[in-house]
Structures are given as structure tokens and as C-alpha cells.
Amino acid sequence: MIDNKIGTYNFVAEPFHVDFTGRLTMGVLGNHLLNCAGFHAADRGFGIAELNENHYTWVLSRLAIELDDMPRQYEPFSIHTWIENVYRLFTDRNFELVNKDGVTIGYARSVWAMISMETRKPADLFTLHGENLNQYASNRECPIAKPGRIKVTSDIPLEEYQIRYSDIDINGHVNSIKYIEHILDLFPMDTFKEKQIKRFEMAYVAESYYGDTLSFYKEEKDDGSIAVEVRKNATDVVVRSKIILK
Amino acid sequence: MIDNKIGTYNFVAEPFHVDFTGRLTMGVLGNHLLNCAGFHAADRGFGIAELNENHYTWVLSRLAIELDDMPRQYEPFSIHTWIENVYRLFTDRNFELVNKDGVTIGYARSVWAMISMETRKPADLFTLHGENLNQYASNRECPIAKPGRIKVTSDIPLEEYQIRYSDIDINGHVNSIKYIEHILDLFPMDTFKEKQIKRFEMAYVAESYYGDTLSFYKEEKDDGSIAVEVRKNATDVVVRSKIILK
Numbered sequence: 001m002i003d004n005k006i007g008t009y010n011f012v013a014e015p016f017h018v019d020f021t022g023r024l025t026m027g028v029l030g031n032h033l034l035n036c037a038g039f040h041a042a043d044r045g046f047g048i049a050e051l052n053e054n055h056y057t058w059v060l061s062r063l064a065i066e067l068d069d070m071p072r073q074y075e076p077f078s079i080h081t082w083i084e085n086v087y088r089l090f091t092d093r094n095f096e097l098v099n100k101d102g103v104t105i106g107y108a109r110s111v112w113a114m115i116s117m118e119t120r121k122p123a124d125l126f127t128l129h130g131e132n133l134n135q136y137a138s139n140r141e142c143p144i145a146k147p148g149r150i151k152v153t154s155d156i157p158l159e160e161y162q163i164r165y166s167d168i169d170i171n172g173h174v175n176s177i178k179y180i181e182h183i184l185d186l187f188p189m190d191t192f193k194e195k196q197i198k199r200f201e202m203a204y205v206a207e208s209y210y211g212d213t214l215s216f217y218k219e220e221k222d223d224g225s226i227a228v229e230v231r232k233n234a235t236d237v238v239v240r241s242k243i244i245l246k
Numbered sequence: 247m248i249d250n251k252i253g254t255y256n257f258v259a260e261p262f263h264v265d266f267t268g269r270l271t272m273g274v275l276g277n278h279l280l281n282c283a284g285f286h287a288a289d290r291g292f293g294i295a296e297l298n299e300n301h302y303t304w305v306l307s308r309l310a311i312e313l314d315d316m317p318r319q320y321e322p323f324s325i326h327t328w329i330e331n332v333y334r335l336f337t338d339r340n341f342e343l344v345n346k347d348g349v350t351i352g353y354a355r356s357v358w359a360m361i362s363m364e365t366r367k368p369a370d371l372f373t374l375h376g377e378n379l380n381q382y383a384s385n386r387e388c389p390i391a392k393p394g395r396i397k398v399t400s401d402i403p404l405e406e407y408q409i410r411y412s413d414i415d416i417n418g419h420v421n422s423i424k425y426i427e428h429i430l431d432l433f434p435m436d437t438f439k440e441k442q443i444k445r446f447e448m449a450y451v452a453e454s455y456y457g458d459t460l461s462f463y464k465e466e467k468d469d470g471s472i473a474v475e476v477r478k479n480a481t482d483v484v485v486r487s488k489i490i491l492k
Contacts, residue, residue, distance in 0.1 A: 014277070014281055015280075015281070015284065015294075015415065015416065016277050016280070016415065016422070019411065019414065019416075020415065020418055020456075022416045031262050034261075038261065049320070073416055164431040165266075165431050165433060165434075165435045165438065166265075166273070166427045166431050168435065169262065169264070169265075169266065170261065170264055170265075170268045170319055172266055176262070181412045184412060185410040185411050187411060188411075189410075189414065210266075
């Protein structure tokens with residue numbers, strides 16, 4: 001029996017989507033995850049297009065990815081996605097990454113808010129959708145920790161970056177995937193010769209725009225994880241990220 | 247009757263693959279074109295994987311894209327590809343871009359060399375493949391000019407860029423698509439508010455590597471076109487590009 005609550009989408013790791021080790025990049029995986037979220041929601045009548053008609057849209061708030069492995073160049077792989085919870089102001093959407101042999105090699109958790117396109121303020125999902133969203137909630141297991149709190153105290157930026165044309169999406173702000181790429185570009189390439197990303201977290205706090213300068217603050221924590229904060233124009237936090245290497 | 251010489255591949259313009267105007271980016275289109283070249287060659291027994299077994303590989307030398315329009319976010323589109331000519335040291339491969347309504351909205355031409363993976367020198371396609379490649383040559387029309395000569399005389403770089411982790415592909419050098427993104431990032435975003443790219447040319451001259459610094463030289467020509475040269479470590483030419491806006 002097919003569980004209609006779970007969406008499954010198939011991909012191939014394209015040559016320009018793998019890094020120098022031949023593994024799919026985190027940015028491309030993130031792009032696929034967000035596309036799967038979009039496909040799954042659209043197929044069930046609560047996608048961006050439907051929401052936009054009523055002047056609402058989905059906004060990604062948190063993303064946590066935990067991996068044992070990554071697809072290699074030219075390898076097919078699949079992503080399953082499902083909704084875990086619908087709260088008043090957020091939904092939890094999970095993902096499972098399956099390799100070419102049908103082996104699960106990772107999971108991801110994401111948190112989404114629905115906002116009004118006019119006020120940019122969160123919308124009450126219960127008022128707007130009632131039971132419609134909860135009927136899609138699945139109790140499929142997602143055995144990774146929820147996104148946690150990320151704290152960066154450093155006041156000395158490691159890098160500054162002027163936002164460019166290629167960073168900007170159709171909404172006029174830096175796209176969610178570009179932050180992932182810029183954050184991983186803070187690491188010397190040698191890091192990824194020796195280590196792989198075990199867990200990658202993103203907290204999307206605010207938007208940044210063409211003309212803004214992004215400052216990147218990076219610090220290693222006592223537990224060996226690396227925390228990154230991106231601020232725009234040296235003040236406002238835009239995104240935070242936590243990376244655990246293995 | 248299906249013409250087996252022509253490969254046709256279908257895509258959708260994904261949200262993170264369109265720019266702020268909602269149009270597919272040139273980098274993503276380039277990625278799709280090169281993937282189509284790979285699919286088409288692999289399906290006919292002369293793809294990278296087969297060549298690699300014999301220690302040869304395909305190298306992209308020139309790319310010229312001419313467009314009336316670009317697919318918009320969420321729109322399906324198709325790419326046709328075929329080989330036009332097989333010369334001793336090069337092949338000409340062409341592309342046709344077709345929009346959601348089946349209307350042709352652009353063409354592209356590319357020039358590829360086969361090189362030895364050991365010597366990195368060009369290999370003689372006739373000696374290696376004999377008639378095998380020529381049987382796939384199609385006389386389908388590609389009504390755009392071949393890639394021309396691009397000349398940049400400026401000695402004052404507009405920008406310098408230190409190559410990063412995300413630029414590097416499985417071969418250890420900057421991937422062909424990243425140059426396209428970096429070159430278009432030389433333009434202020436406002437340029438693409440008012441104008442679209444009518445023609446985009448790339449000449450791939452040499453490889454660049456992690457640790458290299460790229461310098462970008464840009465000049466406007468008498469005919470209104472913009473020529474860009476990218477040099478590594480301020481001396482060796484890596485790529486040249488010509489952009490015609492409309």
C-alpha cells in the first residue's frame with residue numbers, strides 16, 4: 001500500500017552538482033529538499049502557488065540535515081518527504097535520503113512558517129487551513145535531533161561578502177541555498193579532503209538584499225562543532241548555521 | 247519517425263534556478279546544456295564514462311548561446327541536442343531550447359575536444375573512433391553564428407576573486423558553470439532589470455585551481471557587446487566571454 005502522506009522524488013547526482021570529492025554538494029542537496037517540499041505541498045493543494053492566490057506564502061525557518069553518506073557523481077538517489085506536525089504558526093516537514101542501493105543515508109528536518117505576503121507576518125495555520133493540513137501529518141520516523149539553538153559571540157568577521165546578482169531569487173532576496181554555499185566556502189578545501197559533514201543546520205532569521213554586505217562570524221565550540229553567524233551590514237543577524245564534521 | 251541522432255531532454259525551471267526576474271539563469275541553462283551533451287553521448291556509447299575507460303575525456307572548448315526568451319519559474323521546457331560535425335580534433339554539438347508551448351526560444355553551439363587524461367593533450371577523433379562518431383552527425387539547422395574571436399585589451403581588473411571550495415569540480419578545477427556565474431556577477435543587478443542577454447559566448451582556454459586568484463577584465467566594444475577576460479594570478483588567460491544585451 002502506498003502511503004499518500006509521503007512524497008518520493010528521484011534524482012541523479014549531476015557532474016556540476018558534486019564537489020571535488022565527487023560527492024553531491026550540501027547546497028544542491030538543500031535545493032532538492034526544498035523542491036521536494038514544494039512538489040509535495042503542491043500535489044496536496046497547499047503549495048506556494050495555491051497560497052499565493054490567497055496572498056500567503058511558505059517561509060523556511062529551520063533546516064537540519066544529518067548524513068552517513070552522500071550520493072556520488074552520476075548515482076541515482078531518492079528523497080522521501082512528509083509532514084510531521086502542524087502547529088498554529090509552524091509546520092515540521094521531514095525528509096529521508098536514500099542511495100542508489102535503497103539504503104537510507106540521511107535524514108533532514110525542516111520548520112516552515114506561513115506568512116502573509118502583504119504584512120510579512122506569520123499567519124495562523126489553524127484559522128486558515130483548519131483540518132486540511134493535519135490530515136497529511138505522518139508518524140513516519142525521523143531519527144535525528146530537531147534543530148537546536150545556535151549561538152555565536154564573535155565580533156570579528158572572518159569574511160565580508162557583497163551580495164551579487166546570482167544570489168538573488170524571484171522574491172528579491174538572497175536565496176536560501178546561496179547562504180549554504182557561502183557558509184561552506186568559509187572552510188579551506190582541505191577540510192573536506194579529510195572530513196565530511198555529519199550534521200548541517202541552518203536557522204533563517206531575516207532576509208538580505210542586493211546591496212547588503214554580509215559579514216561571516218565563525219567559531220569552534222567546545223564539542224568540536226562549528227557555529228557560523230551571518231550578519232548584514234555588520235549588525236542584523238540574517239542566518240545562523242551549525243556544522244558537525246566527522 | 248524519431249530521429250535517433252537528436253536527443254531530447256525535459257526540464258522544469260526550479261525556484262532556486264531562476265533569477266530575480268523569474269527567468270532561468272544562464273548558469274543553470276549552461277548546466278542543463280552540458281548535461282544533455284553528456285546524456286546524448288552516453289546513450290550512444292561515446293560518453294565520458296566510456297572514454298574514461300580508455301583514458302580519454304571530453305573537454306568543452308567553446309559555448310555560444312542565443313536566446314529570444316528564457317523559461318520562467320515552474321515552467322517546463324525541453325532541450326534538443328545533436329552533433330553537427332566531427333573534425334580531427336573537435337566536434338561541434340548544437341542545442342535547441344523549446345519553451346512550454348513548444349516554441350523554439352533559443353539555440354546554442356558548443357565545440358568539444360577529446361583529450362588524453364594522461365597527457366591532457368588533444369586526441370585524434372578519427373584515429374580513435376573512425377566512423378563511429380560521424381554516423382551521429384545530423385544536418386538539423388542551428389541558425390546562430392558560430393563562436394567568434396573575443397579580444398580584451400584592458401589591463402585594469404574590474405574584480406579579483408579567490409577560488410573557493412564551491413567552485414571546484416571532481417576534476418579538481420573550477421567548473422565551467424561557475425565561470426558563467428562569476429562573469430554575470432560583474433554586472434550590477436539593474437542591468438538585468440532593463441535588459442536581457444541576447445547572446446552569451448564562452449571560450450574555455452585553460453584550467454584554474456583552488457588557491458588561484460582570478461582577475462576579471464571587462465570592456466564594452468564599439469558594437470555595444472561586452473567582452474570579459476578572466477586571467478589567473480594576473481597573467482594566464484583562463485576564459486573569455488562575450489555578452490550581447492538587448
